[in-house]
Amino acid sequence: MIWKLMKKELKEFLKTGKIYVLLFSLLFFGISSPIIAKFTPEIIESLVKNQEMQGLIIQLPPPTWKDAFMQFFKNLNQIVFLIIVLLFIGSISEEKNKNTASIFIALGIDRKKWILSKFLFQIIITYTFLLISFIACTYYTYFLFSKFPIQNSLSAMLLYFIYIFFILSLIIFSSSLGNNFIQSAGIFLGIFIIFNLLSIFPNMDPYNPMSLSSLQNEWILKSVIWKDALKNITFTLIYSFILLISGIISFERQEL
Numbered sequence: 650m651i652w653k654l655m656k657k658e659l660k661e662f663l664k665t666g667k668i669y670v671l672l673f674s675l676l677f678f679g680i681s682s683p684i685i686a687k688f689t690p691e692i693i694e695s696l697v698k699n700q701e702m703q704g705l706i707i708q709l710p711p712p713t714w715k716d717a718f719m720q721f722f723k724n725l726n727q728i729v730f731l732i733i734v735l736l737f738i739g740s741i742s743e744e745k746n747k748n749t750a751s752i753f754i755a756l757g758i759d760r761k762k763w764i765l766s767k768f769l770f771q772i773i774i775t776y777t778f779l780l781i782s783f784i785a786c787t788y789y790t791y792f793l794f795s796k797f798p799i800q801n802s803l804s805a806m807l808l809y810f811i812y813i814f815f816i817l818s819l820i821i822f823s824s825s826l827g828n829n830f831i832q833s834a835g836i837f838l839g840i841f842i843i844f845n846l847l848s849i850f851p852n853m854d855p856y857n858p859m860s861l862s863s864l865q866n867e868w869i870l871k872s873v874i875w876k877d878a879l880k881n882i883t884f885t886l887i888y889s890f891i892l893l894i895s896g897i898i899s900f901e902r903q904e905l
Contacts, residue, residue, distance in 0.1 A: 682717055854881070
């Protein structure tokens, strides 16, 4: 049943074109990040010369593979994050708003399986496209810089996978509670802001999913130390499952 519901989600995403938005945006940032990192210093130097600002001395360090992946993860944590939220935040609430959710339930479809099918679809499609994007970034980074340590980049990517697992769980929770896109977005934003405000307190970092992004940068720039991230990963996964289970329980108790 879950597999059939996931196929229905895929057909809907193909019909609306959302799947292409996610794929092409991730592919774009995977390809463009190494290119931007490689040629930005040259572009800046060219602009300075063209504007006849010879008196201004700009010394930029030569770009490396680290700059490529720093740019890549910056795009993932900002623009791609926003795209993922906008694409998925109405996955449940909009179906409630359009009364299509009540039709599925009336047909005897288990509510829990209906929610899980949406979550699993979002996980699979997002992870697949993220992997494609990572491979593209890896290829062009090696092509432009002739080297990159696979351990650093792959480990940082695994951290992002865990972070996105939390974000998608939060999306499911928010969309389960909300009755339309705006309500779901408001719930998501409120919880997201709370976690970001916790970043003010350094002693909360090991328990805060938002700290994973700083660990990504640290692992790219320095070295990979998994034991330093173990507590953060554990609590991020705990929060994720709590949000997912809470979303399912909330949806099961709602009158549609």
